[in-house]
Amino acid sequence: xxxxxxxxxxxxxxxxxxxxxxxxxxxxxxxxxxxxxxxxxxxxxxxxxxxxxxxxxxxxxxxxxxxxxxxxxxxxxxxxxxxxxxxxxxxxxxxxxxxxxxxxxxxxxxxxxxxxxxxxxxxxxxxxxxxxxxxxxxxxxxxxxxxxx
Amino acid sequence: xxxxxxxxxxxxxxxxxxxxxxxxxxxxxxxxxxxxxxxxxxxxxxxxxxxxxxxxxxxxxxxxxxxxxxxxxxxxxxxxxxxxxxxxxxxxxxxxxxxxxxxxxxxxxxxxxxxxxxxxxxxxxxxxxxxxxxxxxxxxxxxxxxxxxxxxxxxxxxxxxxxxxxxxxxxxxxxxxxxxxxxxxxxxxxxxxxxxxxxxxxxxxxxxxxxxxxxxxxxxxxxxxxxxxxxxxxxxxxxxxxxxxxxxxxxxxxxxxxxxxxxxxxxxxxxxxxxxxxxxxxxxxxxxxxxx
Numbered sequence: 001x002x003x004x005x006x007x008x009x010x011x012x013x014x015x016x017x018x019x020x021x022x023x024x025x026x027x028x029x030x031x032x033x034x035x036x037x038x039x040x041x042x043x044x045x046x047x048x049x050x051x052x053x054x055x056x057x058x059x060x061x062x063x064x065x066x067x068x069x070x071x072x073x074x075x076x077x078x079x080x081x082x083x084x085x086x087x088x089x090x091x092x093x094x095x096x097x098x099x100x101x102x103x104x105x106x107x108x109x110x111x112x113x114x115x116x117x118x119x120x121x122x123x124x125x126x127x128x129x130x131x132x133x134x135x136x137x138x139x140x141x142x143x144x145x146x147x148x149x
Numbered sequence: 150x151x152x153x154x155x156x157x158x159x160x161x162x163x164x165x166x167x168x169x170x171x172x173x174x175x176x177x178x179x180x181x182x183x184x185x186x187x188x189x190x191x192x193x194x195x196x197x198x199x200x201x202x203x204x205x206x207x208x209x210x211x212x213x214x215x216x217x218x219x220x221x222x223x224x225x226x227x228x229x230x231x232x233x234x235x236x237x238x239x240x241x242x243x244x245x246x247x248x249x250x251x252x253x254x255x256x257x258x259x260x261x262x263x264x265x266x267x268x269x270x271x272x273x274x275x276x277x278x279x280x281x282x283x284x285x286x287x288x289x290x291x292x293x294x295x296x297x298x299x300x301x302x303x304x305x306x307x308x309x310x311x312x313x314x315x316x317x318x319x320x321x322x323x324x325x326x327x328x329x330x331x332x333x334x335x336x337x338x339x340x341x342x343x344x345x346x347x348x349x350x351x352x353x354x355x356x357x358x359x360x361x362x363x364x365x366x367x368x369x370x371x372x373x374x375x376x377x378x379x380x381x382x383x384x385x386x387x388x389x390x391x392x393x394x395x396x397x398x399x400x401x402x403x404x405x406x407x408x409x410x411x412x413x414x415x416x417x418x419x420x421x422x423x424x425x426x427x428x429x430x431x432x433x434x435x436x437x438x439x440x441x
Contacts, residue, residue, distance in 0.1 A: 001179060002229030005171050010255035011234055042234055042283035043214065057172030062181050062213065078177040080184075108213030109186075111286045118293035125300055130293055139280065141189045141213075142289075 012039065012046040012055045018102050021050060023089040033089060043108050045076070059086065066103045074100050115142060182210060182217040182227045189213070190277040192270060193222075195245055197262035204245055204264060209274075214283045216251075231261060233281040240275070240431065247271040251278065272431055 019039040024047060025031045036056075037048040043062060046055040059076065067075045067085070074096055075085040090096040104110065119142065122130045131137045190211040195204040196218065207218040207228065214234055217227040231251060241250040245264035249271060252260045265271035280286075 001175055001227050003173060003175075003178075003232065004259060006255060006258055007232045007234075007253060008171060008173070010253070010258070011232065014235075055171060059174045060178055060181070060215070062215075063177065063184070063186070078174065078180070080177065080180040108283055108286060111283070111290055112213075115286065115290045115293060118290065118297050122293060122297050122300065125297075130296055131289075134289075136280065136289075139189075140187075140277065141280070141286075 008044070008058055009054060011041055011044060012048075012058065014041050016041050017106065018099065020090075020095065020099075022099075025087040025089075027084040027086055033087075038088070040102060040106055043106050045103070045106075061103060061106045062109060064107070066100050068096070068100060072096050074103075076103065112141060178215070178230060179226050181212060181215070182230070183225060186212065189281065190274060192274070193266060194218075194274065195264040197243070197245075197264075199259065202244065209263075211277055211281060214281050214286075216278065216281070233278060234283060236282075238275050238278045240434075249275050268435060272435075275431060 017040040019037065021035055022038045023033040024036040024038065025033045035050055037050050039046045039048070039055075043060060045059040045061055047057055047059075048055045061076070063079045065077050065079065065082065067077065069075050069087065072090045072093055072095075073087060074090070075087045077083070077085045088096075088099065090099065119130055122128075129137050131139075131142060136142060188210045190209075192209060193206055194209045195206050197204050207220065208222040208224070210217045210219070210227075214232065216231040216233055218229055218231075219227050233251070235255065236251050236253045239250050239252060241248050241262060243250075243262055243264065247265040247268060247270065248262060249265070250260050250262050252258075263274070265274055
Protein backbone atom coordinates (compact mmCIF):
# COMPACT_ATOMS: atom_id res chain seq x y z
CA UNK A 1 0.00 0.00 0.00
CA UNK A 2 1.37 3.35 -1.00
CA UNK A 3 1.73 6.18 1.48
CA UNK A 4 3.73 9.35 1.57
CA UNK A 5 6.75 9.17 3.80
CA UNK A 6 7.17 12.90 3.41
CA UNK A 7 3.79 13.51 4.95
CA UNK A 8 4.61 11.18 7.82
CA UNK A 9 7.98 12.77 8.30
CA UNK A 10 6.47 16.21 8.40
CA UNK A 11 3.93 15.03 10.93
CA UNK A 12 6.66 13.50 13.09
CA UNK A 13 8.18 16.96 13.44
CA UNK A 14 5.03 18.57 14.82
CA UNK A 15 4.76 19.41 18.51
CA UNK A 16 3.95 16.23 20.37
CA UNK A 17 1.20 15.47 22.86
CA UNK A 18 3.70 13.40 24.69
CA UNK A 19 7.28 12.33 24.14
CA UNK A 20 9.71 10.31 26.20
CA UNK A 21 12.57 7.90 26.01
CA UNK A 22 11.09 4.49 26.63
CA UNK A 23 12.31 0.94 26.17
CA UNK A 24 10.44 -0.61 23.29
CA UNK A 25 10.13 -4.10 21.95
CA UNK A 26 8.70 -5.05 18.55
CA UNK A 27 6.18 -7.88 18.26
CA UNK A 28 8.61 -10.07 16.34
CA UNK A 29 9.71 -13.19 18.17
CA UNK A 30 13.10 -12.83 19.76
CA UNK A 31 12.95 -9.03 19.76
CA UNK A 32 14.82 -7.27 22.51
CA UNK A 33 14.01 -4.12 24.41
CA UNK A 34 15.62 -1.07 22.82
CA UNK A 35 15.68 2.49 24.04
CA UNK A 36 13.62 4.65 21.76
CA UNK A 37 12.35 8.21 21.67
CA UNK A 38 8.61 7.72 21.48
CA UNK A 39 6.48 10.63 20.31
CA UNK A 40 2.71 10.94 20.13
CA UNK A 41 1.40 13.29 17.42
CA UNK A 42 -2.31 13.29 16.59
CA UNK A 43 -3.21 9.61 16.17
CA UNK A 44 0.31 8.46 15.33
CA UNK A 45 2.95 7.10 17.63
CA UNK A 46 6.39 7.73 16.15
CA UNK A 47 9.49 6.02 17.44
CA UNK A 48 13.05 7.21 16.86
CA UNK A 49 16.51 5.98 17.69
CA UNK A 50 17.53 8.34 20.44
CA UNK A 51 20.25 9.98 18.36
CA UNK A 52 18.33 10.34 15.11
CA UNK A 53 16.11 13.13 13.82
CA UNK A 54 13.89 10.92 11.68
CA UNK A 55 11.67 8.20 13.02
CA UNK A 56 12.36 4.53 12.40
CA UNK A 57 8.66 3.94 12.29
CA UNK A 58 5.13 5.01 13.04
CA UNK A 59 2.04 3.32 14.42
CA UNK A 60 -1.41 4.55 13.46
CA UNK A 61 -3.42 4.32 16.64
CA UNK A 62 -6.81 3.30 15.29
CA UNK A 63 -8.62 0.08 16.20
CA UNK A 64 -5.91 -0.69 18.71
CA UNK A 65 -5.90 -1.79 22.29
CA UNK A 66 -3.62 -0.37 24.94
CA UNK A 67 -2.97 -3.04 27.56
CA UNK A 68 -1.43 -2.81 30.97
CA UNK A 69 1.15 -5.55 31.30
CA UNK A 70 3.45 -6.16 34.24
CA UNK A 71 4.84 -3.35 36.38
CA UNK A 72 5.91 -0.29 34.38
CA UNK A 73 4.96 -2.03 31.16
CA UNK A 74 2.17 -1.42 28.68
CA UNK A 75 1.60 -2.77 25.21
CA UNK A 76 -0.18 -1.79 22.02
CA UNK A 77 -1.95 -4.40 19.94
CA UNK A 78 -4.33 -4.11 17.01
CA UNK A 79 -7.73 -5.71 17.01
CA UNK A 80 -7.13 -7.94 14.03
CA UNK A 81 -4.04 -9.44 15.66
CA UNK A 82 -4.46 -9.21 19.43
CA UNK A 83 -1.43 -11.36 20.25
CA UNK A 84 0.98 -9.29 18.28
CA UNK A 85 2.11 -6.70 20.82
CA UNK A 86 4.41 -3.71 20.79
CA UNK A 87 5.78 -3.56 24.30
CA UNK A 88 6.89 -0.47 26.20
CA UNK A 89 8.73 -0.43 29.47
CA UNK A 90 8.59 2.86 31.36
CA UNK A 91 10.76 4.18 34.15
CA UNK A 92 7.94 4.32 36.64
CA UNK A 93 4.44 2.98 37.08
CA UNK A 94 3.18 6.57 37.03
CA UNK A 95 4.73 7.21 33.66
CA UNK A 96 3.24 3.96 32.44
CA UNK A 97 -0.27 5.00 33.51
CA UNK A 98 0.11 8.43 31.91
CA UNK A 99 1.05 6.88 28.60
CA UNK A 100 -1.79 4.38 28.76
CA UNK A 101 -4.26 7.21 29.34
CA UNK A 102 -2.81 9.39 26.62
CA UNK A 103 -2.72 6.58 24.05
CA UNK A 104 -6.27 5.46 24.78
CA UNK A 105 -7.47 8.96 24.02
CA UNK A 106 -5.30 9.40 20.97
CA UNK A 107 -7.48 7.83 18.30
CA UNK A 108 -9.69 9.74 15.94
CA UNK A 109 -12.47 7.35 16.74
CA UNK A 110 -12.18 8.13 20.43
CA UNK A 111 -12.41 11.85 19.75
CA UNK A 112 -15.41 11.30 17.58
CA UNK A 113 -17.16 9.49 20.42
CA UNK A 114 -16.30 12.36 22.77
CA UNK A 115 -17.71 14.85 20.34
CA UNK A 116 -20.91 12.92 19.86
CA UNK A 117 -21.22 12.61 23.62
CA UNK A 118 -20.78 16.35 24.26
CA UNK A 119 -23.07 17.24 21.40
CA UNK A 120 -25.72 14.98 22.78
CA UNK A 121 -25.37 16.31 26.32
CA UNK A 122 -25.58 19.91 25.19
CA UNK A 123 -28.57 19.13 23.06
CA UNK A 124 -30.28 17.49 26.01
CA UNK A 125 -29.63 20.52 28.19
CA UNK A 126 -30.47 23.25 25.74
CA UNK A 127 -32.66 21.62 23.14
CA UNK A 128 -30.31 23.01 20.52
CA UNK A 129 -27.65 21.38 18.43
CA UNK A 130 -24.34 23.10 19.25
CA UNK A 131 -22.95 22.28 15.83
CA UNK A 132 -25.64 24.17 14.00
CA UNK A 133 -24.05 27.56 14.43
CA UNK A 134 -20.96 26.24 12.69
CA UNK A 135 -22.93 24.73 9.87
CA UNK A 136 -21.57 21.27 10.41
CA UNK A 137 -24.59 19.48 11.84
CA UNK A 138 -25.06 17.29 8.81
CA UNK A 139 -21.48 16.15 8.53
CA UNK A 140 -21.38 12.37 8.47
CA UNK A 141 -18.54 12.22 10.95
CA UNK A 142 -20.54 13.94 13.70
CA UNK A 143 -23.59 11.74 13.58
CA UNK A 144 -24.82 9.66 16.46
CA UNK A 145 -25.47 6.03 15.73
CA UNK A 146 -24.62 4.22 12.54
CA UNK A 147 -23.56 6.37 9.69
CA UNK A 148 -24.59 4.88 6.42
CA UNK A 149 -23.28 5.87 3.04
CA UNK B 150 14.63 -7.43 6.69
CA UNK B 151 18.13 -8.45 7.62
CA UNK B 152 19.84 -6.29 5.04
CA UNK B 153 17.74 -3.36 6.01
CA UNK B 154 18.60 -3.81 9.64
CA UNK B 155 22.29 -4.00 8.83
CA UNK B 156 22.07 -0.82 6.78
CA UNK B 157 20.32 0.91 9.64
CA UNK B 158 22.96 -0.22 12.09
CA UNK B 159 25.65 1.26 9.89
CA UNK B 160 23.76 4.48 9.63
CA UNK B 161 23.00 4.87 13.31
CA UNK B 162 24.51 8.03 14.65
CA UNK B 163 23.83 9.90 11.44
CA UNK B 164 21.14 12.53 11.69
CA UNK B 165 19.29 11.61 8.50
CA UNK B 166 18.13 8.37 7.09
CA UNK B 167 17.10 8.01 3.51
CA UNK B 168 13.45 7.81 2.69
CA UNK B 169 11.89 4.45 2.10
CA UNK B 170 13.00 3.03 5.41
CA UNK B 171 10.25 4.29 7.72
CA UNK B 172 8.05 1.50 8.99
CA UNK B 173 4.32 1.80 9.32
CA UNK B 174 1.80 -0.68 10.71
CA UNK B 175 0.43 -1.28 7.23
CA UNK B 176 -1.47 -4.43 8.03
CA UNK B 177 -3.47 -2.54 10.64
CA UNK B 178 -4.08 0.30 8.24
CA UNK B 179 -5.40 -2.09 5.65
CA UNK B 180 -7.73 -3.60 8.25
CA UNK B 181 -8.89 -0.17 9.33
CA UNK B 182 -9.59 0.69 5.68
CA UNK B 183 -11.46 -2.48 4.83
CA UNK B 184 -13.33 -3.32 8.02
CA UNK B 185 -16.98 -2.42 8.21
CA UNK B 186 -16.57 0.60 10.48
CA UNK B 187 -18.53 3.41 8.84
CA UNK B 188 -16.73 5.73 6.48
CA UNK B 189 -17.01 9.51 6.53
CA UNK B 190 -17.25 9.62 2.78
CA UNK B 191 -16.87 7.15 -0.09
CA UNK B 192 -17.12 7.30 -3.84
CA UNK B 193 -15.34 7.26 -7.17
CA UNK B 194 -12.82 9.97 -7.88
CA UNK B 195 -10.30 10.28 -10.65
CA UNK B 196 -6.80 10.76 -9.41
CA UNK B 197 -4.14 12.43 -11.47
CA UNK B 198 -0.96 10.39 -11.75
CA UNK B 199 2.15 11.54 -9.95
CA UNK B 200 4.44 11.66 -12.96
CA UNK B 201 2.24 11.41 -15.97
CA UNK B 202 -0.91 13.43 -16.50
CA UNK B 203 -3.32 10.54 -16.95
CA UNK B 204 -6.20 10.30 -14.50
CA UNK B 205 -7.09 6.99 -12.91
CA UNK B 206 -10.52 6.29 -11.55
CA UNK B 207 -10.31 4.91 -8.07
CA UNK B 208 -12.69 4.05 -5.25
CA UNK B 209 -11.97 6.43 -2.37
CA UNK B 210 -12.88 5.83 1.27
CA UNK B 211 -12.43 8.48 3.95
CA UNK B 212 -12.13 7.27 7.54
CA UNK B 213 -11.14 9.83 10.10
CA UNK B 214 -8.00 11.58 8.85
CA UNK B 215 -7.09 8.76 6.44
CA UNK B 216 -8.10 8.86 2.79
CA UNK B 217 -7.74 5.41 1.29
CA UNK B 218 -8.04 4.62 -2.38
CA UNK B 219 -8.73 1.29 -4.01
CA UNK B 220 -8.35 0.14 -7.58
CA UNK B 221 -11.91 -1.11 -7.59
CA UNK B 222 -14.79 -0.82 -5.17
CA UNK B 223 -14.48 -4.53 -4.42
CA UNK B 224 -10.70 -4.57 -4.00
CA UNK B 225 -9.62 -6.18 -0.78
CA UNK B 226 -6.73 -3.88 -0.16
CA UNK B 227 -6.19 -0.18 -0.84
CA UNK B 228 -3.67 0.89 -3.45
CA UNK B 229 -2.67 3.75 -1.21
CA UNK B 230 -3.53 6.18 1.56
CA UNK B 231 -3.28 9.93 1.97
CA UNK B 232 -2.80 11.20 5.52
CA UNK B 233 -4.90 14.30 5.92
CA UNK B 234 -3.00 16.37 8.45
CA UNK B 235 -1.52 19.75 7.66
CA UNK B 236 -3.17 20.04 4.28
CA UNK B 237 -5.58 22.35 2.55
CA UNK B 238 -8.24 21.42 0.05
CA UNK B 239 -8.80 23.80 -2.85
CA UNK B 240 -10.60 23.98 -6.13
CA UNK B 241 -8.24 23.93 -9.04
CA UNK B 242 -8.00 24.35 -12.74
CA UNK B 243 -7.44 21.00 -14.33
CA UNK B 244 -7.98 18.99 -17.48
CA UNK B 245 -10.89 17.28 -15.74
CA UNK B 246 -14.12 18.90 -14.60
CA UNK B 247 -15.01 19.13 -10.90
CA UNK B 248 -11.36 19.03 -9.93
CA UNK B 249 -9.90 19.88 -6.56
CA UNK B 250 -6.50 19.54 -4.97
CA UNK B 251 -5.16 18.38 -1.63
CA UNK B 252 -2.05 20.42 -0.89
CA UNK B 253 0.51 19.92 1.83
CA UNK B 254 2.70 22.56 3.31
CA UNK B 255 5.84 20.52 3.87
CA UNK B 256 8.83 20.85 1.57
CA UNK B 257 8.66 18.96 -1.74
CA UNK B 258 5.28 17.67 -0.78
CA UNK B 259 3.06 16.13 -3.40
CA UNK B 260 -0.18 17.81 -4.40
CA UNK B 261 -2.99 15.37 -5.10
CA UNK B 262 -5.32 16.40 -7.88
CA UNK B 263 -8.67 14.66 -7.80
CA UNK B 264 -11.76 14.99 -9.93
CA UNK B 265 -15.28 14.16 -8.90
CA UNK B 266 -18.07 13.07 -11.19
CA UNK B 267 -20.51 15.87 -10.43
CA UNK B 268 -20.69 19.28 -8.83
CA UNK B 269 -22.51 17.84 -5.84
CA UNK B 270 -19.92 15.11 -5.37
CA UNK B 271 -17.11 17.65 -5.59
CA UNK B 272 -18.72 19.86 -2.95
CA UNK B 273 -19.31 16.91 -0.69
CA UNK B 274 -15.70 15.77 -0.97
CA UNK B 275 -14.18 19.21 -0.51
CA UNK B 276 -16.31 19.70 2.57
CA UNK B 277 -15.51 16.39 4.17
CA UNK B 278 -11.80 16.49 3.33
CA UNK B 279 -11.41 20.03 4.68
CA UNK B 280 -12.68 18.88 8.02
CA UNK B 281 -10.98 15.51 8.14
CA UNK B 282 -7.96 16.38 10.21
CA UNK B 283 -7.47 15.22 13.75
CA UNK B 284 -6.68 18.80 14.70
CA UNK B 285 -10.03 20.01 13.44
CA UNK B 286 -11.88 17.30 15.31
CA UNK B 287 -9.96 18.16 18.44
CA UNK B 288 -10.90 21.82 18.16
CA UNK B 289 -14.58 20.99 17.82
CA UNK B 290 -14.39 18.66 20.80
CA UNK B 291 -12.66 21.30 22.93
CA UNK B 292 -15.24 23.86 21.97
CA UNK B 293 -18.15 21.62 22.90
CA UNK B 294 -16.44 20.50 26.06
CA UNK B 295 -15.99 24.13 27.06
CA UNK B 296 -19.64 24.91 26.32
CA UNK B 297 -20.87 21.95 28.29
CA UNK B 298 -18.67 22.81 31.20
CA UNK B 299 -19.85 26.39 31.28
CA UNK B 300 -23.42 25.25 31.19
CA UNK B 301 -22.91 22.83 34.02
CA UNK B 302 -21.08 25.40 36.05
CA UNK B 303 -23.99 27.70 35.47
CA UNK B 304 -26.31 24.98 36.70
CA UNK B 305 -24.18 24.44 39.80
CA UNK B 306 -24.98 28.05 40.57
CA UNK B 307 -21.50 29.33 41.19
CA UNK B 308 -21.74 33.00 42.10
CA UNK B 309 -18.60 34.44 40.62
CA UNK B 310 -18.23 33.88 36.92
CA UNK B 311 -14.85 32.39 36.43
CA UNK B 312 -14.07 32.32 32.78
CA UNK B 313 -11.29 30.02 31.93
CA UNK B 314 -8.68 31.26 29.52
CA UNK B 315 -9.17 29.63 26.13
CA UNK B 316 -5.55 28.54 26.20
CA UNK B 317 -5.50 25.62 28.57
CA UNK B 318 -2.57 25.50 30.90
CA UNK B 319 -1.14 22.74 32.98
CA UNK B 320 -1.84 23.44 36.60
CA UNK B 321 0.41 22.50 39.48
CA UNK B 322 -1.07 20.36 42.23
CA UNK B 323 -0.01 22.93 44.80
CA UNK B 324 -2.46 25.41 43.34
CA UNK B 325 -5.37 23.11 43.89
CA UNK B 326 -8.37 25.23 44.76
CA UNK B 327 -10.19 24.28 47.93
CA UNK B 328 -13.68 23.71 46.63
CA UNK B 329 -15.25 24.69 49.89
CA UNK B 330 -13.62 28.11 50.22
CA UNK B 331 -16.05 30.92 49.62
CA UNK B 332 -15.72 32.40 46.19
CA UNK B 333 -17.35 35.65 47.22
CA UNK B 334 -15.06 38.55 47.84
CA UNK B 335 -12.07 36.89 46.24
CA UNK B 336 -10.83 37.94 42.84
CA UNK B 337 -11.39 35.11 40.43
CA UNK B 338 -8.16 33.28 39.63
CA UNK B 339 -7.05 34.11 36.13
CA UNK B 340 -6.14 30.70 34.90
CA UNK B 341 -8.10 28.35 37.02
CA UNK B 342 -11.64 27.18 36.91
CA UNK B 343 -13.60 26.81 40.13
CA UNK B 344 -14.17 23.19 40.88
CA UNK B 345 -17.74 22.18 41.47
CA UNK B 346 -18.10 20.65 44.94
CA UNK B 347 -17.02 17.04 45.23
CA UNK B 348 -15.48 16.92 41.78
CA UNK B 349 -11.70 16.57 41.64
CA UNK B 350 -9.82 18.81 39.23
CA UNK B 351 -8.12 17.10 36.37
CA UNK B 352 -4.43 17.72 36.28
CA UNK B 353 -4.53 19.48 32.96
CA UNK B 354 -6.67 22.24 34.34
CA UNK B 355 -9.88 21.25 32.66
CA UNK B 356 -12.60 20.97 35.21
CA UNK B 357 -14.71 17.89 35.30
CA UNK B 358 -17.85 17.70 33.33
CA UNK B 359 -20.33 16.66 35.96
CA UNK B 360 -20.97 17.12 39.62
CA UNK B 361 -21.11 13.46 40.54
CA UNK B 362 -18.69 12.70 43.38
CA UNK B 363 -15.25 11.74 42.18
CA UNK B 364 -15.96 10.25 38.79
CA UNK B 365 -12.40 9.31 38.19
CA UNK B 366 -12.58 5.90 36.65
CA UNK B 367 -11.86 6.04 32.98
CA UNK B 368 -13.94 3.92 30.69
CA UNK B 369 -11.70 1.81 28.50
CA UNK B 370 -11.23 4.05 25.53
CA UNK B 371 -9.63 1.53 23.30
CA UNK B 372 -11.19 -0.43 20.51
CA UNK B 373 -14.37 0.42 18.72
CA UNK B 374 -17.40 0.46 20.95
CA UNK B 375 -20.90 1.69 20.68
CA UNK B 376 -22.19 4.41 22.94
CA UNK B 377 -23.50 1.88 25.37
CA UNK B 378 -23.19 4.15 28.36
CA UNK B 379 -23.97 7.43 26.74
CA UNK B 380 -27.10 7.72 28.77
CA UNK B 381 -25.51 6.98 32.12
CA UNK B 382 -23.78 10.36 32.45
CA UNK B 383 -20.33 8.83 32.36
CA UNK B 384 -18.50 10.76 29.71
CA UNK B 385 -15.42 9.67 27.83
CA UNK B 386 -12.16 11.01 29.27
CA UNK B 387 -10.90 14.34 27.99
CA UNK B 388 -9.04 14.17 24.71
CA UNK B 389 -5.36 15.00 24.88
CA UNK B 390 -4.27 18.59 24.60
CA UNK B 391 -1.71 19.59 22.09
CA UNK B 392 1.26 21.29 23.59
CA UNK B 393 2.55 23.90 21.18
CA UNK B 394 6.13 25.03 21.45
CA UNK B 395 6.37 28.67 22.45
CA UNK B 396 7.48 31.17 19.85
CA UNK B 397 7.69 29.30 16.62
CA UNK B 398 4.43 27.53 17.07
CA UNK B 399 4.16 25.60 13.89
CA UNK B 400 7.68 24.75 12.90
CA UNK B 401 8.46 23.20 9.58
CA UNK B 402 5.52 21.77 7.80
CA UNK B 403 3.13 24.14 9.53
CA UNK B 404 -0.17 22.47 9.96
CA UNK B 405 -2.19 25.48 8.97
CA UNK B 406 0.13 27.50 6.82
CA UNK B 407 -2.32 30.15 5.85
CA UNK B 408 -4.47 29.98 8.91
CA UNK B 409 -4.96 33.21 10.80
CA UNK B 410 -4.58 31.34 14.04
CA UNK B 411 -2.28 28.71 15.31
CA UNK B 412 -3.84 25.47 16.51
CA UNK B 413 -2.55 26.27 19.97
CA UNK B 414 -5.08 29.03 20.42
CA UNK B 415 -8.52 27.64 20.60
CA UNK B 416 -10.14 30.25 18.42
CA UNK B 417 -12.60 27.87 16.94
CA UNK B 418 -14.82 30.25 15.08
CA UNK B 419 -11.88 31.85 13.31
CA UNK B 420 -10.50 28.51 12.33
CA UNK B 421 -13.89 27.36 11.23
CA UNK B 422 -14.32 30.43 9.09
CA UNK B 423 -11.01 29.74 7.51
CA UNK B 424 -11.94 26.19 6.68
CA UNK B 425 -15.27 27.43 5.47
CA UNK B 426 -13.73 29.81 2.96
CA UNK B 427 -13.44 27.11 0.35
CA UNK B 428 -17.06 26.17 0.80
CA UNK B 429 -18.25 29.76 0.57
CA UNK B 430 -16.23 30.22 -2.59
CA UNK B 431 -17.56 27.01 -4.06
CA UNK B 432 -21.10 28.02 -3.32
CA UNK B 433 -20.61 31.46 -4.82
CA UNK B 434 -19.15 30.06 -8.00
CA UNK B 435 -21.90 27.51 -8.30
CA UNK B 436 -24.54 30.14 -7.82
CA UNK B 437 -22.95 32.40 -10.40
CA UNK B 438 -22.64 29.67 -12.96
CA UNK B 439 -26.29 28.89 -12.48
CA UNK B 440 -27.32 32.44 -13.15
CA UNK B 441 -26.22 32.12 -16.77
